Amino acid sequence: MTNGYIPDLNPAPTGTLGNSDMMNIPKDDTALNLMNAPATKEAFGLGSAPIPPPRRGLGKAVPKFNRSVGDIQWKTGETWGVLIGGAALGMIAMTVWNRVTK
């Protein structure tokens, strides 16, 4: 009994189904030449993309080595941040100490 399924008694051997042995396709470099022709580059804006310059903001993040380590720079926000943060931390520490000890 085949139970509805009819087996293929003469299966075609694989590899003989198509024409994958097609003729060799002749190769050319016309695409390379046309793509890089000045007229094409101009018409389609194919010049190389410029490497973007570093953003201005980056300068602040880059350490400046022409100063001595530990020099205080009053104009930068970092100095004021450290001073105000330190003062606030000191006040909190003093208040807590007073509450605990007195």
Add this chain to the structure above:
Amino acid sequence: MKFGPGTSAEHRFKHVVHLLVQLIEDGLRDEYVRRKAVEIVNRAGIRGHDELGEIRAITKWVQHNVVYRKDPINVEYFQTARRLIKDVESGRSAADCDDFVIVWASMLGALGYEVASVIVDSNGDGMLNHVMGAVKTFAPTPQFGNKWIPCELIFTDFDLGESVKISQVYPLTADPNTTRLPVMMQKLAGLAGVGGSSDNRNRYQHPVIRMLGAIRRSK
């Protein structure tokens, strides 16, 4: 994408080209695509900074792993790079020249290269009917200098820079900095125009979209 019988060849061509470039731009920013590209070049043993090595490895992978199948007549199927890579991995890939270019350019774009799709006349008769990829290295190479390198992807034995004889090119570069919505999300965003355009009057609309349009009109 299916075109109506009255669609002009120019309109059809512009639509196809536009979508093709957008799918490349989406693919090159897809992390899945980048991971696959990195896996391919690492497995090929390409060292860092070997730009032609990376390009050749990706090209060979696409040529040898994606299976070429024609689209139905008058129908243009497009597949995202991610979808095609997954199909390759599960042994179910079926792609024509534009899909080859999408996945190839997406992977090279994901590795940081300038890429373009190049529409060409593969019969040399001026009729644009085929798509190739093109890529550019950042550093000049002894073989190609600073030139754009076209790549034929659907045949396994074509090396970088080789093509069939052509007489016309229509190159379009992918813009990695684009801020538009990805193609797959644009379709959802298209609901914003439901019921508002007279152009849609004679076209088929999904029942849900028709209902949304009716609700909007009643307000």
